[in-house]
Amino acid sequence: MSAPARRLGLLLGDQLSFDLELFDVLDGRQDALLMAEVEAEARYVAHHPRKIALIFSAMRHFAEALRERGWRVIYVRLDDAGNSGSLPGELRRWHDALGAPQVHVTECGEWRLEQALRDCGLPLVWHADRRFLCSREDFACWAGGRRQLRMELFYREMRKRAGLLLEPDGRPLGGAWNLDAENRKALPRGLRGPFPARFAADAITREVLALVGARFSDHYGSLAGFDYPVSHAEAQALWQHFLDFSLAAFGDYQDAMAEGEPYLFHARISAALNIGLLDVRQLCADVDSAYRQGRVPLNAAEGFIRQLIGWREYVRGIYWLRMPEYAGLNAFGNRRPLPAFYWTGATGMRCMAQTIGQTLELGYAHHIQRLMVTGNFALLAGIAPTAICEWYLAVYLDAFDWVELPNTLGMVMHADGGYLGSKPYCASGRYIQRMSDYCGGCRYRVDQATGASACPFNALYWHFLMRHRQQLSGNPRLAMVYRNLQGMDEGRREALWRRGEELLAQLDAGESL
Known part of the structure; x- marks a missing residue:
């Protein structure tokens, strides 16, 4: 039987900050803090194993730091007996065990989770997340x-x-x-x-890596060489490295x-x-x-x-x-499933293979790799917004729904019809050639748009513009592009359309490009 607590505070895995309002309201001598690793949060999408390991290890380090500051922390590990498997379940379990009449919660980063907590039937007291400048x-x-x-x-x-x-x-x-x-x-x-800053795994992190490797071996992504900061001190050192170098x-x-x-x-x-x-x-x-x-x-x-x-x-x-209607927007009516090579990196497109490969290895790609390589391809190929949004949410260490969904659905896929961005971020292979050295080692020719050896981005770019002409031709930021399209020889337009159709047919057949 656990000692009773006057109030119970819930700390989520993305709320590992000493500056939360909870710490102003609760009292370390009379109240308790709950932190829980749960199966539901680790599996609602197939999160990259590094992402799961990062959050669990950072949670365990934060719990230790809180105890050193005098807080009573109830920490539920993933493999603890009695773990209910969900955050609402753990909140109910410990609310009952502690007899706490109040439960204090900080605004969540995901609408899905916040609704689940609001529906859990407990007397919740909500606090704004003041880590953000704009409420x-x-x-x-x-x-x-x-x-x-x-x-x-x-x-x-x-x-x-x-x-x-x-x-x-x-x-x-x-x-x-x-x-x-x-x-x-x-x-x-x-x-x-x-040379990037690297952080050696300590005993806590090594224990987490073993747990995640055993429990989530079915998730895409590698744990090998995990070197990400898991404490405030390490994160500060990473930040200082960036400032300095x-x-x-x-x-x-x-x-x-x-x-x-x-x-x-x-x-x-x-x-x-x-x-x-x-x-x-x-x-x-x-x-x-x-x-x-x-x-x-x-x-x-x-x-x-x-x-x-x-x-x-x-x-x-x-x-x-x-939210929540934003998550269902699909302005272009895209229905195509995500190609299998997004989960393997097995494609002849060098830019895609490089970006997806490092993503599966590190759980990281910077904003242009996401927007103008993997995202651009998904847009041009007509991938269903829900499919590509789920992929981004799963594979990147920094992906939480509040930041991933608007970036992917709105900026990458233009699925909100221009609510977030004034134009689709579509581009041919020429953009990738200009901003990278990927094209030099590619099996496809970036200077060609038709034919079997042509860069797929080129024909798909023009195919995208042609099939969405009615929606996009009035966009002033695309006016020059559509003038160029209109000025093309008819035979050229037909060849680009046929090449685009061939590429999309390969995707529909489950073939890699």
Whole structure:
């Protein structure tokens, strides 16, 4: 029989922050905190084993840190006897065992889980997740009455609110709010990123890796060489490594891709940030200081801060504003299943093989690899939005529904009809050639659009534009593209259509490209 508690607080695996409101409300001497590893959360999609290992290990390290601070922590391991297998089940079990009249919960990162907890029949007291700069209510207020919810306008307001990269009179440093045009340089030949920071698995992590390897061997992805930070101190060390060695070049080359270089100048901190091991306010303040001290150029500082307080906060706002109906949107009516090579990397398309291969190995790909390689292909091929959304949610360490769904369904697939992005992010193989060195080792020719040796992205790009002409030809950002299409020789258009049909037929037959 467990000692009674006056109140019970639930801590989720993506809420590993000492700054939660729960810690202001609860009392370590009289109350208890519940943390639980449960089968339902590990299996509702086929999460990458590294992702499961990261969260379980980080949870166990956080529980130890809380105990050192004097908190009573009830920690349920995945293989504990009596584990009910779900978070609502564990909450009910320990609420009854402790006799706690109140249960305190922080807003969830996933609509699915929040609804399950709300429906569990317990007297829940909810707290806002103040790790974010913009609350759900604040975003809804900002969005109210606007015809279009453009990230750029939201970002400017967030910059002003946070006081980042501003002149004393409130104008943006450098005279422009957005320096995205300076963030698209291709990687010079031979340039590579710094050696990545690596963190050796301690006894806790080794125990978790053994558990995950045994229990989730049916999930795609590798545990070998796991080196991700699992504590606040390690996450801080990863962040400092980025500040010292990568941020200065991040602005120029954040869109670049290179074979055998999964990280280049990227921070690799999104998973640590999303589970609470890092604080967004501190990260932005550090970047602002780095620019003001002359350590990094403005385009690097602005580009990084824009991703954090612009895009990241914006997609969370969209998610909670539009769920649950948002998850079912499918503006193009796509129905094609996800090709099998997304789970194996077995494809002759070098860019896809590289991106999927590193994803299955590391649980990581940066934003352009996701948007303009695997995402672009899914868009051009007409993959069902639910299928590609589930894949992204499963395979990436940093993927939680609030951030994954708007990015994939809205930005990658344009399945919301333009609610989030003003145009589909579609491109031919020429874009990938310009931003990477993938094409040089590919079995397909990026300079060809038709024929068996032609890059599949080329014909699929024009096929996508032709089959969705009615929906997209009026988009002013696609006007030049459709003029180019209209100016093509009719025979050329027919050849591109036939090649696109052949490629899609191969996918429908379950054949790899």
